Structure formats: C-alpha cells, structure tokens
Amino acid sequence: MVQPQEEREDVSGAKQGLVDQLWDIFSSMKLGLFLLLLIAAASIIGTLLPQNGDPRQYGSLYPLYKALGLTDMYHSTWFMLLLFVLAMNLFICTFNRAPGIWRLFNRPSLPASVESIERLSQKLAVDRPEPADKLAGEVVERWRNLGYRVLSERKDGKSYISADRGRFGLWGSLLSHVGMLVILVGAVIGLYGGEEGQMPAEVGKSFRLADVPGLAITDAMEIRVNDFKTIYREDGTIADWFSNLTLLENGQEIVTKEIQVNDPLEYRGYKIYQSFYGANIVAKVTSKNDPEGHTYSVETGDAVPIAGTDLAVLVYKYIPDFDPERGMISKSSEPNNPRIVFVVYKGRQQIDARAAEIGKPETIAGGLAEITFPQYKPYTGLTIRRDPGVNIVWLGCALLLSGLGLSFYLYHRQVRAVIEAREGGSRLHVGAMAAKNKFAFAREFEGLIEPYSRSDRRDREA
Numbered sequence: 001m002v003q004p005q006e007e008r009e010d011v012s013g014a015k016q017g018l019v020d021q022l023w024d025i026f027s028s029m030k031l032g033l034f035l036l037l038l039i040a041a042a043s044i045i046g047t048l049l050p051q052n053g054d055p056r057q058y059g060s061l062y063p064l065y066k067a068l069g070l071t072d073m074y075h076s077t078w079f080m081l082l083l084f085v086l087a088m089n090l091f092i093c094t095f096n097r098a099p100g101i102w103r104l105f106n107r108p109s110l111p112a113s114v115e116s117i118e119r120l121s122q123k124l125a126v127d128r129p130e131p132a133d134k135l136a137g138e139v140v141e142r143w144r145n146l147g148y149r150v151l152s153e154r155k156d157g158k159s160y161i162s163a164d165r166g167r168f169g170l171w172g173s174l175l176s177h178v179g180m181l182v183i184l185v186g187a188v189i190g191l192y193g194g195e196e197g198q199m200p201a202e203v204g205k206s207f208r209l210a211d212v213p214g215l216a217i218t219d220a221m222e223i224r225v226n227d228f229k230t231i232y233r234e235d236g237t238i239a240d241w242f243s244n245l246t247l248l249e250n251g252q253e254i255v256t257k258e259i260q261v262n263d264p265l266e267y268r269g270y271k272i273y274q275s276f277y278g279a280n281i282v283a284k285v286t287s288k289n290d291p292e293g294h295t296y297s298v299e300t301g302d303a304v305p306i307a308g309t310d311l312a313v314l315v316y317k318y319i320p321d322f323d324p325e326r327g328m329i330s331k332s333s334e335p336n337n338p339r340i341v342f343v344v345y346k347g348r349q350q351i352d353a354r355a356a357e358i359g360k361p362e363t364i365a366g367g368l369a370e371i372t373f374p375q376y377k378p379y380t381g382l383t384i385r386r387d388p389g390v391n392i393v394w395l396g397c398a399l400l401l402s403g404l405g406l407s408f409y410l411y412h413r414q415v416r417a418v419i420e421a422r423e424g425g426s427r428l429h430v431g432a433m434a435a436k437n438k439f440a441f442a443r444e445f446e447g448l449i450e451p452y453s454r455s456d457r458r459d460r461e462a
Contacts, residue, residue: 023092026088029093087185110160111160113418117431127426133154148164149165160417179398183396185392187389196386199211201381209221226245232329232330232333243274247265280297281297281373282374283295283373285306288369298315306365312345313342314344322339323337338357359372412434417429432448
C-alpha cells in the first residue's frame with residue numbers, strides 16, 4: 001500500500017508528518033547555501049540593472065523587467081521571499097544546534113564503551129604495568145595540567161575519562177548563524193523603514209529636507225551649501241569633491257561640516273553624502289537669422305542648437321584655472337581663470353573648438369553666430385539617507401566576525417579513555433577527535449599519550 005504523501009518513515013521506522021518533513025528541509029545546510037547563492041546572483045543583477053530608473057533606460061525590455069520585478073528588485077515579492085526563507089533556515093539551524101552545543105559545552109560526555117573509542121580517528125590501546133586506579137589518576141592529572149577540562153567516573157570495575165579543550169569554539173558556528181540572521185533583520189528594517197533621496201544644490205543656496213523626493217520628513221530642517229570644490233590631480237583627472245554644508249533647524253544653525261565621498265554629515269539618524277556633482281551653465285546664442293537670440297540652461301555634454309542654421313555648439317568641459325600651455329588640464333583647483341571649452345559642429349562635422357571666458361562673447365562660424373556663457377553655477381549632488389536598520393546590521397557583523405574568530409582560533413577537541421584492570425597491571429584505551437585542524441591535533445594527541453604509548457606489552461592501532 002502506498003503511504004500518504006504527507007507521511008514518511010525515518011531511519012528508525014517512525015513516521016514523520018508534514019511538519020517534521022518541512023522542519024528537516026528548512027534545517028538543511030544545503031538549502032542555506034543554495035539560498036545564499038540565489039541572493040548573491042540576484043544582487044549582482046540588481047547592481048547591473050538600474051533600480052527605479054526611467055523606463056527609457058531599459059529600452060524595449062522594460063515591460064518584461066517590470067513584470068519580473070527587476071526594476072525595483074529589492075522591494076519585489078520574490079526577493080523578500082528569498083530573504084524570508086533564508087531567515088527561516090538560519091533560525092531553525094540555530095534552534096536545532098543550540099541544545100546539543102549547550103550540553104557539550106556544559107559537560108563533556110563520558111565514553112560509553114571501549115568500542116566507542118575504537119571508532120575515533122585518533123586512538124591507542126596499550127597495556128600498562130600500573131594498577132588501573134593509579135593510572136587513571138595519572139591520566140586525569142596530566143590532562144588537566146595540559147589545559148583540558150577533565151571528567152572521570154569509575155563503574156563496573158573500569159575508569160571512564162573524558163576531556164576536552166577549546167569548548168568556547170563550539171559557539172562559533174552558532175554565533176555566525178545568529179549574526180547572519182541579525183544582518184538579515186537589519187537589512188529588511190532598513191529596506192522598508194528607511195528613506196533615501198537625492199538633491200542637486202547650488203553653492204550659496206538652501207533647500208528643505210522635506211522637499212527632497214523620497215524623504216518623508218516633516219521637520220523644518222534645511223541644508224545650506226556654503227561651498228563646493230572639485231580637486232584635480234596633476235594629470236587633470238578628478239581626485240575628490242568637497243562640499244561645505246550647514247544644517248539648520250527652525251532657522252538656527254546646528255552643525256557645519258565639510259563632507260566628501262564616504263564621509264557624510266550625520267544628524268538625528270540622517271546621513272548626507274557627497275555622491276555626484278555638476279553645473280548649471282547659462283548659454284546665450286545669437287545669429288544673423290536670430291538676432292534676439294535664445295538663452296539656454298545646460299550642463300557639460302549638452303548641445304545648443306543655433307536657430308536657422310545647421311550649426312550646433314557642444315558644451316564640452318569646464319576648466320577652473322585655464323592655461324593654454326596645459327590645454328585641457330587645469331592649472332589648479334581654484335577658479336582663477338575659468339573657461340568653458342565648447343565645440344562647434346556643422347551637421348556631424350566638427351569645425352571649431354575653443355575655451356570661452358565667462359561672460360565674454362565668442363564669434364563662431366565666420367560671424368554667422370555668437371555664443372556667450374554669462375554664468376557658470378556649480379552644484380553639489382547630495383544623497384540624503386536614513387537607515388534605521390544600520391546599527392542592527394553592524395551588530396550582526398560583529399556577531400558574525402566573533403563567531404568566525406571562535407571557529408578558527410578556538411577549535412574544540414575531545415579525548416576519551418577507558419582503563420580496565422588486567423593481570424599484572426591495566427589496559428588503557430584512549431581515543432580523540434577534533435572537527436578542525438586535524439593535522440595539528442594529531443601532534444597534540446601524541447603529546448597527550450606520550451608517557452603511556454611506550455610499554456613492553458602494547459598494541460598500537462593505526
């Protein structure tokens with residue numbers, strides 16, 4: 001007769017119900033590793049694909065990405081389900097292992113029989129001339145002097161001895177599991193309870209945090225941008241950005257700080273990061289066909305059309321301290337001689353390139369048009385973030401690292417012995433095991449048994 005699907009038999013013959021089967025599945029280490037690989041793969045996809053971006057960024061595949069939850073992956077149902085199942089796996093693994101670890105940590109178990117010792121990886125059986133009681137006392141004293149915790153008992157005419165060392169290392173894997181679980185909890189709290197928004201802010205101006213898209217703050221907190229600097233290297237590449245900010249609350253200055261990448265301004269759980277930069281460039285263009293001209297607000301990389309012609313001006317680069325001998329490489333980071341480099345195109349062909357002074361007109365295309373850059377207003381790009389789960393994540397990291405440290409540096413090893421009386425002396429059966437560093441422990445085991453391994457009557461087992 002076929003058994004019902006919700007029941008099965010374990011190795012002892014007892015039937016397991018559906019709950020027991022699910023418990024076994026969720027407590028599987030293989031399931032945990034599989035989930036970690038899935039989450040890692042999903043995180044890579046989330047890094048490569050823009051999240052919450054403009055639909056045009058995804059092209060024609062946008063409907064498919066949206067249906068699969070890839071446009072806002074970290075809030076998608078399937079990603080949260082992966083995190084939930086991983087959390088369940090970690091919790092059940094921790095719950096299953098804790099009682100056994102506590103029993104072993106609290107009191108080492110005595111060997112059940114001589115046969116149980118013979119099944120251990122490191123073992124020795126040797127005849128000794130000492131009486132059994134005396135030999136047992138010597139073994140207990142020696143192992144204690146070597147830093148082992150020793151428990152002994154005499155029954156049925158035999159001495160049973162158990163010793164262990166590095167018992168705090170037992171908690172390493174359990175503490176690592178708890179750390180990972182705490183990290184998951186902190187990440188979910190930050191994901192659903194946190195806020196994040198971005199704001200481009202010009203130097204000398206202020207903005208309210210309540211006006212930043214993505215933030216739900218209602219307090220009267222403001223950020224004033226006092227200064228913004230781009231620091232250049234000798235080869236002209238950008239080394240860093242600095243923003244000098246003042247945080248105000250109800251019109252009162254609270255704190256002023258110069259921030260840079262990875263060094264934010266922090267206040268009441270909010271962190272204000274320097275994350276991008278740019279400039280609002282005013283460009284005025286006139287031509288023979290358009291004597292009144294047009295004024296545009298552009299950024300570097302934008303093209304300005306010239307009305308009535310097939311000409312266009314590409315705003316290429318801002319150079320704060322222009323030196324003709326250095327070309328496109330700024331002489332310094334200070335705006336001592338600012339210029340805006342622009343390129344003139346006729347159709348698709350480049351016909352001219354120059355470095356214009358701020359506010360000075362430049363005649364282009366043989367007098368067909370004129371362009372002026374009356375203003376260059378740099379702005380700092382700020383990311384404002386509040387993550388209520390960040391401290392929980394740091395706690396989880398501390399627990400995880402502590403667990404790894406215990407696992408690697410305090411490995412648990414156990415030694416067991418049975419001593420039985422024999423005619424003319426006694427027989428010592430001793431065995432040992434260690435979950436880690438087995439080669440190092442093999443040498444340590446040699447030291448533990450060294451005084452007893454030499455005898456006129458011995459049977460040394462491999």
